[in-house]
Amino acid sequence: MANITASDVNKLRQLTGVGMMDCKKALVECDGDFDKAIELLRQKGQKMAAKRADRDANEGCVLAKTNGNIGAVIMISCETDFVATNEGFVAFTKSILDNALNAGLKTKDEVLAMTIDGRAVADLITDQIGKIGEKIELAHYEVVEAPAVYSYVHPGNRMASVVGMNNAGFDEVGHNIAMQVVAMRPVALDEESVPQEVKDSELRVAIEKTKEELVNKAVDAALHKVGINPAHVDSEDHINSNMAKGWITEEQANQAREIKEKVAAEKMASLDEKMINNIANGRMKKFYQENTLMNQEYIMESKVSVKDFVAKTNKELKVVNFKRLELGA
Numbered sequence: 322m323a324n325i326t327a328s329d330v331n332k333l334r335q336l337t338g339v340g341m342m343d344c345k346k347a348l349v350e351c352d353g354d355f356d357k358a359i360e361l362l363r364q365k366g367q368k369m370a371a372k373r374a375d376r377d378a379n380e381g382c383v384l385a386k387t388n389g390n391i392g393a394v395i396m397i398s399c400e401t402d403f404v405a406t407n408e409g410f411v412a413f414t415k416s417i418l419d420n421a422l423n424a425g426l427k428t429k430d431e432v433l434a435m436t437i438d439g440r441a442v443a444d445l446i447t448d449q450i451g452k453i454g455e456k457i458e459l460a461h462y463e464v465v466e467a468p469a470v471y472s473y474v475h476p477g478n479r480m481a482s483v484v485g486m487n488n489a490g491f492d493e494v495g496h497n498i499a500m501q502v503v504a505m506r507p508v509a510l511d512e513e514s515v516p517q518e519v520k521d522s523e524l525r526v527a528i529e530k531t532k533e534e535l536v537n538k539a540v541d542a543a544l545h546k547v548g549i550n551p552a553h554v555d556s557e558d559h560i561n562s563n564m565a566k567g568w569i570t571e572e573q574a575n576q577a578r579e580i581k582e583k584v585a586a587e588k589m590a591s592l593d594e595k596m597i598n599n600i601a602n603g604r605m606k607k608f609y610q611e612n613t614l615m616n617q618e619y620i621m622e623s624k625v626s627v628k629d630f631v632a633k634t635n636k637e638l639k640v641v642n643f644k645r646l647e648l649g650a
Contacts, residue, residue, distance in 0.1 A: 376456040380405040382414040383646050385472035385481035385499075388422040392470035392483030395421070395432075395462050396646045397446075400455040411478060413449060417442055421462065429462040463644035471495030475503050480647035487639045494634055497621055498614075502645050507614040510643065511628075515613065520605075527604035531597050532589070539588040543580050549573055554581070614643060 381398035382405055397414045404410050421432045433443040440448075442459070449457050467485025473496060474481040482502040486495055501507075509515040541551040553563045554577035563569045569577070610616045615628040622630060631638050 376400060378456045378458055378460070379649060381460065381648055382411050382478045383474070383481045383648060384411075384414055384418050384478060385474050385483050385646075386418055386422055387470045387472050387483065390466055390468060390470055391422060391425060392465045392467075392472050392485065392644075393418060393422050393426075393462065394472070394481050394483050394644050394646045396460040396648070397457065398460040398648070399453070399457050404453055404455055404457075405478070410449075410453075413445075414478075417445075417459070426462075427464045429459060432462050433459060461646050463646065465642045465644050467641050469495060471499045473499035473503055480645070480650075482643060482645040484640060485642040487641050488635070488637060491634060491638060494631065494638070498627065498631075498640060499643075501617065501620050501627060502614060502643050503647075504620055505614075505617050506612075506645070506647070506650075507617060507643070508612045509614070510640065511613050511615045512609045515609070523608050524601060524605060527601040527608075528597060531600045531604070532592060535592060535597070536585050536588045540581050540584045543584045544577060547576065547580070549577050549580075554578075614640065 378398040378400050380400060380402050381396055383394065383396045385392065385394040387393075395414060395418045397410075397417070399405055399410065416437065417432065417435075420437050421435060424435060426432050426435060433441065433446075435442050437445060446457055446459060463483070465483045465485040467487065469486045469489035469491070470483060471486070471492070472481065472483045480503050482499045484495060484499045484502060486498075508519065544551045544554065549569065552559075553569050554560050554574065560569070560574045560577065564571060564574055615626065615631075617627050619625050619627045619630040625633075627640070631640060
């Protein structure tokens with residue numbers, strides 16, 4: 322059996338990044354053969370990855386960077402904040418982003434297949450799993466191409482963005498718009514860019530919310546008319562609790578139940594569809610104002626939309642695209 326020294330263990334640790342005890346065990350098992358020990362540790366990482374495949378990886382590192390007219394934002398996820406904030410993990414994420422940008426890669430699959438020092442990123446991630454003992458994955462990689470691209474990473478590496486503009490020379494504006502994207506979480510560039518399924522879903526919610534509010538308003542008015550506080554009977558739990566406290570009688574509770582059922586049914590049957598649609602469309606307008614980048618209020622200047630601010634800066638200047646990533650979003 323080979324004589325395994327502390328120097329040998331440390332050398333293997335420097336080569337693999339794996340803990341000292343695991344390195345020593347691998348060298349002992351491989352009788353001092355470094356190549357076999359490295360392969361053994363990689364196999365350990367593969368086994369660890371398989372075991373942790375069904376785990377949740379809700380922490381991680383989110384970074385963004387630009388290179389010429391390309392900007393990219395990446396998220397590599399892990400299980401704990403302890404790992405996410407580790408300098409080595411952040412450096413690992415940065416290395417993948419740097420190499421991907423330098424290679425001009427545009428998709429997550431291309432990044433996973435990319436090689437760094439002769440090894441595919443997918444394999445390097447597996448190595449990290451064996452080294453750290455947590456589920457780690459390349460969760461997202463998004464790219465923006467434009468004549469001018471700007472990036473912003475929020476302190477803590479939990480959210481970041483890249484923004485594309487049609488003209489260069491407006492670095493401060495581009496940086497601030499990238500900050501806007503991170504801070505205000507727009508879902509799309511403008512109303513036309515909102516996916517149709519999102520529009521349909523939001524409209525359905527707006528219509529149902531409008532109907533619910535109109536029905537509740539009618540029910541509350543009917544309860545007030547007979548001297549019952551709507552807040553005391555807004556649920557069965559409250560009704561029973563408030564009867565026990567003596568705030569309403571059993572007779573009032575039964576009366577409230579009857580009013581709620583009868584008035585709600587009558588109001589629902591008589592709702593004005595045109596009025597409902599008008600109110601729902603107003604809610605949709607507010608949704609676009611709050612959730613599309615160009616219609617949002619600019620964070621650096623109150624009562625001015627991003628669209629108006631950009632136009633005021635230069636009438637030819639336009640924001641053409643953005644990508645945003647956030648842990649847990």
